[in-house]
Amino acid sequence: MLIKRDFLPQKGKWSLVGGFLEAKESLDQAALRILNNLTGLNDIYLEQLYTYGDTDRDPGERVLSTAYYALIKAGDYHLPIKRESTAKWFPIEKIPNLIFDHNIMVDKAMRRLKRKSLSQPIGFELLPEKFTIPQLQKLYEVIHQRELDKRNFRKKILSMGLLKKLNEKQKSGSRKGAFYYRFDKEKYDDFVSRGFHFEI
Template structure:
């Protein structure tokens, strides 16, 4: 086999960041690492890419192998390449992240590697540069949430305005005025109010809504800048 001469081989790994929403809180899925170094320490879902795999194939395989999750939309975020990021060998890390509704996938979760949901702001210390990866993913999530309604990936098909507000407040680490939030959200015209109410959290109850997918497809710009001046929020 012909190879490039004089070149040092470098390992390539994939790390998956899974954000989830349970209706009240934004969370992150972590596992306990199954091998040295840092065995049994909390970690993102990571593994090495095999010669016959594409990056996307490796990300989906690793996620399923370590957590049981499959059919999750994964988006490639960035490469991390500090020469000292892995103490054993030079390893390039390709980071993917995903947004899911926790209840939709909870039956898939495997506990072989102690996969566990943590509140995003109360997550334990992570190995290597995984905390840096998560911090960057949070910033990307905040940016995208301000320009595009990607957060609907985290919600059940039927949801309430307070649930959506909880989600936005979890993303931005800020509080929003309830009346203004509701008014601005409903003014987009992209939500359809249902007859049923969620009465678990208050006597009066909150109406359920669903996303009007057809109108959203034709006018998703209605959600642009849904969060006013997100760069000015105290995060």
């Protein structure tokens, strides 16, 4: 999600969403507040990415920026966006030139996400409650920017035992319909606490 800057410098260019830390809030709280102000969303997965501290990043004055990235469930982004006029979603491969070092931030976030997706079932944060295996596969394909074999993907994902199959099919998107699944929260917690690695 990018916003079109409506003030100088670089007015009119696309930019990541940002704001200033207040005296009595933590960095995490600030990130939540800023995201919430723009989108109205709560309960969003947020993770600190990196702190950018070069003296000349912002040509105006010296600014330190601690970048965070959020994972927002597919479907939630239909919610009304507050400053709708300026905020817009972009597919990751079509991100335009951004102000300052923001493209570097996006790049770092993507690398973090790729790595993370190999050691944690991030679908939890990015998919709706009920989702199909083809949906999950597409998520991994977008993150890793390559196509995956559906037989192998399904085998791998199911072998982890984290998914519960529901007795319900998604009817949109195909003639046949795809079964919905749900993450098994308990097994997931086991998994995470033991740490796992997973090639894809």
